[in-house]
Amino acid sequence: MLKPAGPVPLRTGWGSERLHGGLVLRACLLLTAFSVCAHVYLERAPGGRASPAPLAVSAARPARPGRPTLASHPGEGRPEAGTPRPGRALRRRVSYVRDGAPKMKDPSLSRVMEEGGEGRPQLRPHKKALRWRIELEPWASEHQSLEDEAGRFLHYITRPQVSCSSLANGKADEGEGSLGAWAVCLDQSYSLWHKVHSKHCRIYSLGLGMEDRTLEGFLAQAGCEVHCFDPSLKQPHRQQQARLWLHRLSVDWRDPNPAARAQHHQHSSTKKLATILNDFGHREVDVLKADMESAEWKILENLVLEGVLDSVGQLLLEVHLHWAGFEVGGHDPAVVRYWFSLLQELHRASFRLFRCHSDPAKPHVFLHKNVLNASSTYTLGFVNTKWKP
16 A cells, blocks of 8 residues: 655745745835935925025026025026926025015115114114224325424414304403403304203313313303313312312323222222213213313324214314323424324314414424424314204
8 A cells, every 4th residue: 555645845945035035125115215205305395405496596587676696606596408497395495585684664774774784773873983093194295394294284273264253261251362262162053052052061171280260160150061170189079060060080091900990099090081971971072171281182082093073062172282292202293294183183073173372471382493483382172063053
């Protein structure tokens, strides 16, 4: 008898290889399909990679005035041949390009923003940006001689540039010849007359050991707020009249070193005029009187460099010409050129000379010499023509 055949052994090697290969092939196909879908999604998504299609949109549509386009260099933004028409997602992406400055309906507010420059309305600054040095004027002649420089300087300070029909310092009833060195212009063409009549005027008087305060007392009685700064005072602050205050404070062309300030009494320190204005909370001074005994040139330079002159209506200044002045160096022609350059800075700031006074009793000395019979001291009155009523 034949015995029943046993189970036939299967050839498992070839079958398992076919099964494993099929699984690998399916996995590869699925991975490839996923990669293609992800690539297409990223290309068409708003936050996807940049493509040349947005350039075609910016080139097809004319740019609005004042709006930047996507093509920032010559040749960019031109649609290449065969560029497909952009879809909705690409147009939405172009809409995210922002202007350099927001549009404004009010032109005055737009101008303020252009001056402020940071994209939101700002108030106009109180003073201009600080400068490092003044602009020196060209030499009076190619010889660069003292006589030429002195002639130009003296010609400028001794010939008034605007007329003032009403000069006053408290002695006006006795005639113009008795006015003395200091006088303000109360012409109705300028703002001081209107400020005095409305009693909204402010006066600053800078000096060293002042004895004659006739002008200050006259303006205080007229209703002005008068502040006198004198380091020789015994008290830190004292009210002399109803509207006249005395301060033990010296005006300088620089602020003191903090270490040196700590060693002295807080009321006896020296400060720049801009610092005093800030400490007192004052934005404008209708009259600034300065008798600084040869420190006037450096103080005037500081007022120019820090833009404080824009806050002054009238400037009464006593200049001393017998020597160069504190911290003013150079040979004599260069010193006079520096003086003249400071006066030209005043002219550029719209200050015009309305009065020049020289004391005949003063010696005729000009930088230790007798030059053009010039006096050693002149009192000058300037009015800021930009301050209109």
